[in-house]
Amino acid sequence: MTGPGAMVSNHVSWLDCFALNAGGPLYFVSKSEVGSWPGIGWLAHATGTVFIRRNPRDAQKQRSIFEDRLRAGHRLLFFPEGTSTDGRRVLDFKSTLFAAFFINDFRHDMAIQPIALRYVAPPGAPPTFYGWWGDMAFGPHLLDVLSAKAGGQVEVIYHEPLPVAAMANRKTLAQVATETVRKAISASAEPRTET
Numbered sequence: 001m002t003g004p005g006a007m008v009s010n011h012v013s014w015l016d017c018f019a020l021n022a023g024g025p026l027y028f029v030s031k032s033e034v035g036s037w038p039g040i041g042w043l044a045h046a047t048g049t050v051f052i053r054r055n056p057r058d059a060q061k062q063r064s065i066f067e068d069r070l071r072a073g074h075r076l077l078f079f080p081e082g083t084s085t086d087g088r089r090v091l092d093f094k095s096t097l098f099a100a101f102f103i104n105d106f107r108h109d110m111a112i113q114p115i116a117l118r119y120v121a122p123p124g125a126p127p128t129f130y131g132w133w134g135d136m137a138f139g140p141h142l143l144d145v146l147s148a149k150a151g152g153q154v155e156v157i158y159h160e161p162l163p164v165a166a167m168a169n170r171k172t173l174a175q176v177a178t179e180t181v182r183k184a185i186s187a188s189a190e191p192r193t194e195t
Helices: 016-021 032-038 040-046 057-069 096-102 136-144 172-191
Strands: 006-008 027-031 051-052 076-078 111-119 153-158
Touching: 006 016, 006 032, 006 172, 016 040, 016 111, 027 032, 027 096, 032 057, 051 057, 057 076, 096 172, 111 172
Parallel strands: 006 076, 006 111, 027 051, 027 076
Antiparallel strands: 111 153
């Protein structure tokens, strides 16, 4: 994405940040708890992550932080599912964070670029191998990934940016972004035939 705006992606694993940063520098938006996690928290602070509290009382303050970052030209990326999954499905994107893009002076210039992350497990591993979700412990998952046989991969699918001005409201924008990513994940899950 070349113009002002933000990117949104499905969230599968702690590996997502590495895969997405490979496309160029960005600033992740993350729940505040991540900042205190061992290892990951340090990395998040070091890379300029924007930490938010998921509390409706803080919505205005968070919107201000987004505005400041966007005015400074930062490329923001957030995971609007609000959690990670096994990578085989996409949860509905929560619309709350999309509200910052509907401020009058931003709305006409901003776009949201949906990104789909699709992981392919190494041969012999379950399809959910790279997924880190629920109450999975980080240490054992990290060791499993680092000791895996070669052959796994991640596909980062960049979709056309969605102009905010073309959307009726934040809920419509969240729904269109969800469906765009969901369609890419569903299509990639279908069996491929050789031609």
